[in-house]
Amino acid sequence: MAETDGATASVEPLSTPSTDATSVSATAKPPPETQESIWLRRSVIVSFWLVVVLLGLPVWWKTTAIYRAELPLETMGAWAESKVCQPAFPLKVAVEAPIPAQDAQHLLRDTQHSLDELNDFSAHRLSLLLADAPFVANASQQIVTDGIAVDVSHDEDIALSVRLVPVETGHTPRSLLQPYSPRLDVYYGPxxxxxxxxxxxxxxxxxxxxxxxxxxxxQALLAHLLSKTPGPRAPVAKRLSSGIIAELEHRSTRALKYAPTYHLTFSLFTPINIPSDWDIESALQRYMSPFLDSLTGIHNFTIDTQVQLYSGYTPTVRPEFDEQSKSWTLRKEDLSGFINAAEWPLTPSIGAGPTVNFVLYVPDRSQSPLVVKETGGNSWLVPQWGGVVILNPTEADEAAPAIMTREALAPAMHTFSTQLMSLLGLPQSPGCLPLRISTLVRVRAASLLFSASSTLGALARLYNALPSIPIPDKVAKSVDLTTEHLQLACDSLKEGRFHSALEHARVAEAEAEKAFFERSMVGQVYFPDEHKVAVYLPLLGPVAVPLIMAALKELQTTIRNFKARRSS
Structure with a gap:
């Protein structure tokens, strides 16, 4: 109570805001959404989904789809399992008999009967045919069989010619196989x-x-080759002893894989400055070219040469002097390290095909003669690589010649020829080179046929195992060409046209390899589905999450409203 001018004044308290307005605003709800806005929102969501489903997914599917050409998988599998072709090797042997035709036919029937009894390999059969005229070089010759005369003067499918020669002295019957002509002379008494x-x-x-x-x-080579292929082998079965199988396996590990072209490199290495040159062109022309020319129907060859001075062998190889033989010796275990791969320029692949290296090493006179301790030889074969020959200077030479002549290179060239035969897989017998080459034709034709068939089977398994890799049309085209030439090669084998079979088998092998190692197909093998997820997820995630969440929210709202209407 305060007093002012004698009067008493009263103070009234201020009024506080009413709590009713606060409660009203707290319980107020937003205005209900109009039906038009609901349908507008739903239309937007649906339109986005329609764009994604009807436009986005088809475009994505079309642009990322993998084209896979249709392949004849059943046919490919049948070739791989040797169900289509059972190869046969009917060989024609022409017999020249200077006796009346009736007696000659009787002799051929008896010989054929004896030959069939000896043969235990039905896929390889010799058929004897009677030559109508003497075998004269560059003359027209004919074979008469079943009353039909066939010209064989230039028939390369005649495996062997047998010439019967009557004699009155010496032991008979006896035979002589010509070393450089496919002819067997048989001497007999009347x-x-x-x-x-x-x-x-x-x-x-x-x-x-x-x-x-x-x-x-x-027969052993072909039987061993057939035994390693899948499929039924009963009609052509031939049992081989374990020793023969081991020997054939050992030869196969030394031989090079088949290639249409080989590159031959002849290298001269010496640890000093002499010899500084060699008459290699003349030596190759004289001693190597005739053999290479005889193989032109099977392989092609390119040749280069080189001379490397001051090229010692690997430092870890230490020759030992043998007092008994007065020679320097290399142990057998040192031969594998003799090649100085670090310093000798021996490129593993030069030219169109695999490289075959032939090394001629001329040691210093202070370490000559240099031989292999266990065998006393001066050459050895490096499996699937080439050969090495050590050419020791002779004691008659007062000084090592600066240039090696063709005559001095003759022993090395003969050794290189023998090593090349082993590397190419030529059989070791008989002693007739044309017969051995014709055997190689048949073996190569059969091996290429089986190799191409196996590649088709591998491609069929790859097609089924990896559905995500593309198969272009050129792969299908190569497969068709492979099967076509495989059939032609098989037919040619059965008809005894072995050079034709080799050509078709060679084409089939090349086309099968081309189909299997197609670049566009092989590259996709290393792009699995996990990589696709890693690429697409960062791109599609930000777009897909809002669409999915909006669709889910709208779906929940629709379900809630439906339940509310049912409960009311």
Whole structure:
């Protein structure tokens, strides 16, 4: 209470705001959404989804789809399992018999009967044909069989010619195989010819045994090759001993893989400055070219040469002096390290095909003669690589010649030729080079046929195992060409046209390899589905999350409103 001018004044308290307005604003709800705005929102969401489903997904599917050409998988599998082709090797042997035709036919029947009894490999059969005229160089010759005369003067499918030569002195029957001509001369006495009444003759038996012996190694090679292929082998079965199998396996590990072209490199290495040159061109022309020319139907060859001075062998190889033989020796375990790969320029692949290296090493006179301790030889073969020859200077030379002549290179060239035969897989017998080359034609044709068939099977398995890799049309085209040439090669083998079979098998192998190693197809193998997820997820995630969440929210609202209407 305050007093002012004697009067009493009263103070009234201020009024506080009413709490009713606060409660009203707290419980107020937003205005209900109009039906028009609901349908507008739903239309926007649906339109986005329609764009994604009807436009986005088809475009994505079309632009990322993997094209896979149709392949004849059943046919490819049948070739791989050797169900389509059972190869056969019918060989024609022309016989020239200077006797009446009736007696000659009788001799051929007896010989053929004896030969069939000796043969235990039905896929490889020798068929004897009678030559109508003497075998004269560059003359027209004919074979008569079943009344049909066939010109064989230039028939390369005649495996062997047998010439019967009557003699009156010396042991008979005896034979002589020509070393550089596919001809077997059989010498017989007049009394050894079979008569019309006889059921057999020693001459026929002798010829059959000689022919069976000549083609024995070829049969073993083909039988071993057939035994390693899948599929039924009963019709062509031939049992081989474990020793023969081991020997054939050992040879196969030394031989090079087949290639249409090989590059031959001849290298001269010496640890000093002499010899500084060699007459290699003349030596190759004289000693190597005839052999290479005889192989042109199977392989092509390119050649280069080089000379490297002051090139010592690997420092870890230490020759030992043998007092007994007065020579320097290399142990057998040192041969694998003799090649100085660090300093010798021996490129593993030069030119169109695999490189075959032939090294001629001329040691210093202070370490000459240099030989292999265990064998005493001066050369060795490096499996699937090439050969090495150590050419020791002779004691007659007062000084090492600066230039190696063709005559001095002759022993090395002969050794290189023998090593090349082993690397190419030529059989070791018989002693006739054309026969060995014709055997190689048949073996190569069969091996390429099986290799191409196996590649088709691998491609079919890859097609089924990896559905995400593309298969372009050129792969399908190569597969069709492969199967076509495989069939032609198989037919040619059965008809005895072995050079034609080799050509078709070579094309089939090349096309099969081309199809299997197609770049666009092989590259996709290393792009698995996990990589695709890693690429697409960062791109599609920010777009997909709002669309999915909006659709889910709208779906929840619709379900809640539906339940509310049902409960009311």
């Amino acid at each position: 009394s050894q010819l079979p008569t019309a009444a006889s059921t057999g003759s020693p001459l026929a038996t002798y010829i059959a045994e000689e022919l069976h012996k000549l083609f024995g190694e070829e």
